Amino acid sequence: MEIDPGPSEEHNVNASTEDSPEIIEQKIIALAHTKTKGISDKDILSEMPDVQPVQRALVINKLLSQGLLDLYKQDKILLYRLKDPNKVKTAKGADNEEKIVYTIIEEAGNKGIWIRDIRFKSNLMPTQLNKILKSLETKKFIKAVKSVAASKKKVYMLYNLEPDRSVTGGAWYQDQDFEAEFVDVLNQQCYRFLEQKRKETKDCRGGPIAARNITFATSREVWKFISDLGISKVKLSVDDLEMILNTLIYDGKVEKTLSNDGTYLYRAVEPLLEPPGLIKAPCGVCPVRKNCSDFGDVSPINCQYITEWLA
Amino acid sequence: MSLFCEKLCSVLLLEHFGPIVQSVGDDLFKHGAKSLGFIRATTGLPLPKVKEALCVLLQYGFAIHRQTEKGIQYHFLPDKVITILRYPRYMFFAKKFCGDEAEMMLEEVLKRGYETASQIIIKTFHRLEQHRSEHQSSLSMLKDKFELLVKNQFLTRSICTETMDEGPAEKIECNVPDLNMQAMAQIMQGNTDDPGDNKIYWRVNLDRFEQDLRDQIMVSAITKRVDENAGELMRQLLFLMYLRTASWADTSNPIPYSEIKEAVRKINYPLLVQYLDQYLRLLEEDSSQFLKRVGDSGGGQFSINTKEAFSQLAWTTVENIVMERFGSKAARIFRLVRSRKYVEQEQIQQLAMIPAKEAKHLTYTLLQENYLQMQELKKAGASAAPTKTFFLFYIDLNQVVRMEIEHCYHALYNTIQRREQESASNKRMIDKQLRIQTLTSNLKEHGATEEQLAEIVEMMTPSEKLQLEKVQNTIKKLGGSELQIDETLFLLTMYLHYH
Numbered sequence: 001m002e003i004d005p006g007p008s009e010e011h012n013v014n015a016s017t018e019d020s021p022e023i024i025e026q027k028i029i030a031l032a033h034t035k036t037k038g039i040s041d042k043d044i045l046s047e048m049p050d051v052q053p054v055q056r057a058l059v060i061n062k063l064l065s066q067g068l069l070d071l072y073k074q075d076k077i078l079l080y081r082l083k084d085p086n087k088v089k090t091a092k093g094a095d096n097e098e099k100i101v102y103t104i105i106e107e108a109g110n111k112g113i114w115i116r117d118i119r120f121k122s123n124l125m126p127t128q129l130n131k132i133l134k135s136l137e138t139k140k141f142i143k144a145v146k147s148v149a150a151s152k153k154k155v156y157m158l159y160n161l162e163p164d165r166s167v168t169g170g171a172w173y174q175d176q177d178f179e180a181e182f183v184d185v186l187n188q189q190c191y192r193f194l195e196q197k198r199k200e201t202k203d204c205r206g207g208p209i210a211a212r213n214i215t216f217a218t219s220r221e222v223w224k225f226i227s228d229l230g231i232s233k234v235k236l237s238v239d240d241l242e243m244i245l246n247t248l249i250y251d252g253k254v255e256k257t258l259s260n261d262g263t264y265l266y267r268a269v270e271p272l273l274e275p276p277g278l279i280k281a282p283c284g285v286c287p288v289r290k291n292c293s294d295f296g297d298v299s300p301i302n303c304q305y306i307t308e309w310l311a
Numbered sequence: 312m313s314l315f316c317e318k319l320c321s322v323l324l325l326e327h328f329g330p331i332v333q334s335v336g337d338d339l340f341k342h343g344a345k346s347l348g349f350i351r352a353t354t355g356l357p358l359p360k361v362k363e364a365l366c367v368l369l370q371y372g373f374a375i376h377r378q379t380e381k382g383i384q385y386h387f388l389p390d391k392v393i394t395i396l397r398y399p400r401y402m403f404f405a406k407k408f409c410g411d412e413a414e415m416m417l418e419e420v421l422k423r424g425y426e427t428a429s430q431i432i433i434k435t436f437h438r439l440e441q442h443r444s445e446h447q448s449s450l451s452m453l454k455d456k457f458e459l460l461v462k463n464q465f466l467t468r469s470i471c472t473e474t475m476d477e478g479p480a481e482k483i484e485c486n487v488p489d490l491n492m493q494a495m496a497q498i499m500q501g502n503t504d505d506p507g508d509n510k511i512y513w514r515v516n517l518d519r520f521e522q523d524l525r526d527q528i529m530v531s532a533i534t535k536r537v538d539e540n541a542g543e544l545m546r547q548l549l550f551l552m553y554l555r556t557a558s559w560a561d562t563s564n565p566i567p568y569s570e571i572k573e574a575v576r577k578i579n580y581p582l583l584v585q586y587l588d589q590y591l592r593l594l595e596e597d598s599s600q601f602l603k604r605v606g607d608s609g610g611g612q613f614s615i616n617t618k619e620a621f622s623q624l625a626w627t628t629v630e631n632i633v634m635e636r637f638g639s640k641a642a643r644i645f646r647l648v649r650s651r652k653y654v655e656q657e658q659i660q661q662l663a664m665i666p667a668k669e670a671k672h673l674t675y676t677l678l679q680e681n682y683l684q685m686q687e688l689k690k691a692g693a694s695a696a697p698t699k700t701f702f703l704f705y706i707d708l709n710q711v712v713r714m715e716i717e718h719c720y721h722a723l724y725n726t727i728q729r730r731e732q733e734s735a736s737n738k739r740m741i742d743k744q745l746r747i748q749t750l751t752s753n754l755k756e757h758g759a760t761e762e763q764l765a766e767i768v769e770m771m772t773p774s775e776k777l778q779l780e781k782v783q784n785t786i787k788k789l790g791g792s793e794l795q796i797d798e799t800l801f802l803l804t805m806y807l808h809y810h
């Protein structure tokens with residue numbers, strides 16, 4: 001599936017400069033091991049100064065939801081304490097099957113996994129699997145998310161994850177409904193912008209190459225134009241805009257070229273041909289041509305389409 | 312061959328040559344090669360009639376004959392019959408390059424299939440006399456025009472001889488024979504004389520016109536895509552291509568930059584001269600890929616890629632047809648499948664950003680109408696899992712083009728049928744008008760008075776006149792439509808020629 005590589009790339013970028021959530025997680029657990037009485041936010045901060053508060057909160061929430069940490073208050077300070085591993089198990093009430101299912105779902109990440117695929121991977125009977133999923137769901141370990149790819153398809157993922165754009169559909173979906181009109185408006189506005197640039201070349205005196213170069217725009221420029229228009233309620237990313245620009249390419253109105261510095265340049269182009277003569281004739285676009293013959297109800301002699309066209 | 316090609320050829324032959332030639336043509340089309348005796352047997356026509364009809368077919372190049380062990384066999388050439396539709400465009404070309412008189416000469420040859428130079432000139436002279444007495448044209452001027460047509464290769468020597476037993480086509484000389492101008496003047500007076508070109512016949516060089524039409528398409532495509540200057544550059548490049556490459560080659564032999572520069576300097580396009588390098592680069596970088604840089608020596612070597620050009624043009628045409636028949640969203644899907652080669656349904660709706668239901672509907676409509684093809688791909692999953700099946704959509708351009716060519720044949724056939732019907736149902740009035748015209752011109756010659764003439768014109772009632780005008784417009788509009796459909800047909804045929 002080729003859904004916008006943007007966000008996942010960003011994740012990678014973060015991972016290379018800072019610690020990934022998994023490492024932070026381990027560090028926190030290790031810290032908690034050393035202090036059986038519990039650790040405070042301050043402790044974590046002094047141990048791991050690089051970790052952003054947001055990220056810290058995320059990791060802690062995850063550990064809390066997994067039941068690995070306990071939260072309690074002492075002298076108005078929040079403390080996190082490691083749970084007894086044995087207790088963890090009973091607290092989760094998980095048996096082996098549940099664990100297996102949990103890991104399968106965990107592996108699927110924020111793209112989620114379809115119930116059928118869980119069944120294949122786990123080799124569990126449907127009824128049993130359904131029970132396990134229900135129980136994990138009520139415990140808020142996992143959640144079911146409706147996917148936009150198919151209306152009746154639900155995917156499962158860990159409770160605290162933000163579903164991937166391929167599941168929610170990103171900016172183009174509102175409650176699983178594709179916002180076709182919104183896309184159409186953006187498609188038109190992007191084209192308007194590029195077409196405007198093409199028109200500007202009429203007064204260009206610097207030769208044909210210079211004139212062509214004026215027509216180029218990067219996706220960021222188009223994005224800026226659209227953002228300034230203020231027609232979008234949701235915040236669009238440059239990647240979102242590139243999706244729209246691609247539809248213009250498929251409309252045959254825009255072309256994309258790779259520039260020297262590796263970014264894509266977009267420009268409005270004229271088609272090579274006027275509409276072909278065939279489709280200007282009634283028989284060129286006739287919906288009943290297959291039934292049209294010399295004799296019978298549909299024939300060129302008494303054809304209404306031609307009569308109307310001649311009128 | 313296709314059903315509608317057959318029907319189209321049939322109506323064209325009927326319209327221009329009458330029912331006998333039509334039935335012989337039909338018969339040859341159905342059975343492929345055939346001998347004279349068999350044609351007589353299946354058509355049930357008397358032998359002299361069959362011979363006459365075959366003569367016509369051979370004369371116009373709509374059939375050829377071949378000596379086989381079973382005797383002489385006749386082959387039908389449907390593509391050539393269809394060129395009848397293009398005669399008006401050929402005449403337009405002749406007019407553009409060689410002037411009005413040349414257009415008339417070409418028309419004479421087209422009307423007769425083949426003809427001697429002296430006859431062509433004499434006939435044209437007579438016609439000119441009738442039509443435009445104010446414009447004096449002389450025999451020698453017409454002879455020059457004729458030579459110009461030959462020089463431009465619009466006319467070529469006909470190898471069709473009266474005895475029809477010519478051997479393998481040897482290289483024919485294309486020099487205009489020395490015409491005896493005095494003898495021609497004699498003939499014009501109604502005397503018999505020998506103009507000196509007996510049995511040297513000329514025919515229209517269809518190949519040359521097809522090339523012109525092909526080049527014209529490429530030039531106007533570039534003009535539309537870039538600008539006038541680029542279009543002119545394309546034209547010059549095509550001229551240069553002819554100097555070094557067989558006319559129907561896929562790509563031209565390399566054209567050196569220096570020659571392009573030379574050629575451009577001779578024409579009056581100052582901006583093109585100034586920015587020649589830039590224009591060349593534009594063409595080279597354009598996605599239409601008409602021009603390729605094939606070497607860097609001496610400022611660059613360029614090659615025209617006609618094959619690729621017609622592939623791009625055919626795509627554009629087909630995309631346009633899809634757009635017009637099924638709407639812009641369908642065209643978006645079609646182009647998307649084109650650019651992705653093989654693509655799944657789910658990807659289509661995501662990339663095209665069309666709601667799933669609508670995208671599915673459009674995709675399957677295109678599939679059903681044969682614009683898209685579907686391929687099933689089975690992928691074995693894990694042992695326990697059943698095999699997973701993918702459905703990939705793709706486009707077979709050759710097939711789509713063939714389908715659209717058939718579509719053109721059908722549309723042409725229908726349009727011609729309708730045109731014939733319109734004129735048949737108004738025959739009485741059209742005939743009446745013709746009679747009035749002849750009468751008027753006859754009376755004029757005999758010095759009739761204004762009143763007498765006015766009286767004759769009165770023979771048509773105002774309502775008749777109105778009706779007649781309407782019919783004439785209808786026929787004109789349908790005829791124009793035929794020309795337009797043929798443009799599409801020609802472009803698609805060109806594509807198949809190269810692919």
Ligand code: SF4
Binds near residue numbers: 283289306
């Ligand atoms: S003649 Fe009329 S009914 Fe027949 S194909 Fe043409 S438009 Fe359609």
